[in-house]
Each structure stands twice: as C-alpha cells, then as structure tokens.
Amino acid sequence: MSGISDYRKKAFEILKATVLDDEGKFPPPAFTSGLIVFLIIVHLLSYVYPLQKTYSLDPWAIYNFEFSKLSMYPLVHSGLLHLCLNIITLVKFLSKYEKRHGTVHCGIVLNTLATWTAIPYCLFGMLLWPNTAVLGSSGWCFSLIAFMTYGNKTPVRITSYLSLPQWAMPYAFILLLAIMVPNSSFVGHLLGMGTGYALRLGWLRFMVEPPSKVVEWIESKLQPVIGLIPGAIVYYKEAQMRDVRAEGLIAESTVLPLAHLHPSDANLPAQKFPGEGNVLGTA
Secondary structure: OHHHHHHHHHHHHHHHHHOOOOOOOOOOOHHHHHHHHHHHHHHHHOOOOOHHHHHOEOOOOOOOOOOOHHHHHHHOOOOHHHHHHHHHHHHHHHHHHHHHHOHHHHHHHHHHHHHHHHHHHHHHHHHHOOOOOEOOOHHHHHHHHHHHHOOOOOEEEOOOOOEEEHHHHHHHHHHHHHHHOOOEOHHHHHHHHHHHHHHHOOOOHHHHOOOHHHHHHHHHHOHHHHOOOOOOOOOOOHHHHHHHHHOOOOOOOOOOOOOOOOHHHOOOOOOOOOOOOOEOOOO
C-alpha cells in the first residue's frame, strides 16, 4: 500500500508541476487557472459534441459569416496530448502576463490576439490554403512569447555549447516545431507571433486598452463570481493594475518564464487533427 501511496504522491507532484506559474507557484492567477479548467471542460465535451468541427478555423469563416470561429478556435484541441502540451506552455507565459496587466485585461487581450491572428489567416487562406483548418491555443503561446522577448538580447542557454538571444526563441520554436511536427500550422504560428509583436509595439492598443472605468464596471458585475474564487488563487483587480501600467513598471523583456522547463524540453509536438486540415501547433 505504501508503494501505491508513493506513486499517487509522485503523480500528483508531476501534475502540479505542469501548471506552475512563471514563478514556480501553484495555483496560477485567476484568469490563467480559469482558462485551464475551461479548456479541459471544452475538451471533455468534444468527446460528446463535434466541437472540433464546429469551431476549428477554416479560411472561409469570414466569407461564410462564421465570426464565432475567429475567437473560438483556440479553445478546441485535436486530442488530449495536444491540449496538455498547450496548457503546459500557455500557463507559464499567461500567468506572467496576467500578473502585470490584470485579470479582466488578460481576457480582453487573448480575445484580441485570437481574432487578429485569425483574420489574416482567413484572408490569405482563401487563396493559398482553402481547405486547411486549424485549431488549438498555440497561437496564443507564440503571441505571448513574441510579446515578452521582443528586442531582448539576454541569452538563453539551450545546451552547454549553444545559447540564443531571447528575441530569437520564437523563431527557433517555430522552426523546430515545423520540423518535428509537419502537420502543425507553420503559418498559424507565424501569424500568432506577428500579432504578439503588434501588441508589444502598441498597434493593438485601441482594442486591448478600454477605459479603466469600463473594466471596473465589468468587475463590479462579476463580483459575485469573483467572490467565489478560492483565496489561494490571486485575482488582479483593474484598479491595482492600472497604477502599475501607468507607472511604467511593466518590464516585459526580462527573463522568459521557463525556469521550470529546460529550453530543449519546449519542443511541443501535436497530435494529428483527425480530418482535413492542420493543428495550430502546440508551442
């Protein structure tokens, strides 16, 4: 019995380690934790309902007025491995972003990133890849990685003989994933990365920075739900984060939140999407 108990304890520790935030703490902040739970629920429902077919992003989504697909495709995944690897990657970067921008603001940003990655994918795709659909939250991952590494020359040690500047990491991940997982969406990852740069350069500010009073009004309406959040999970209020942003304390390009992942372990292969189309990777 002691052997079984030790096994369960080790299994729990491994599971817990996969959802440590960027500082190695558990649980992650409120939005990040909620998104993880929601992604898992959506995936479980996909075994009952055809959510993958319904919400995967195909190039004709805009032409067919299927606008919900523009923001919903990151929520569905091709399989359990695809989901787990995306969660492991996403939690590190998203928790860091949430801590520096606020919980509600984080949700607004993810919706914007998904939409602005999807629009060019559809516009170019109608001509260049008309029958290729994508799904998965790796676009968010690449957007956040690009956002946090833009212009950062701090080296990241890959092996004892090789290191790369942080700004090069998104490109390295994209190329490595394209080689290891040929069915992943190279274009989708590239567009996600470009959207992250656009966010970093302030080009999407008009969409991701609504007046603080609007965000605070949203928070006031969500207060009954916010009150249900366990005390161990931190909720970052707009009033606090507004001051942080105003004082210019957001030093995004510091260190990649990979302290608990060896860079060479960040190769995130995806399962093959059953049917015509590509998985929007898992990096």
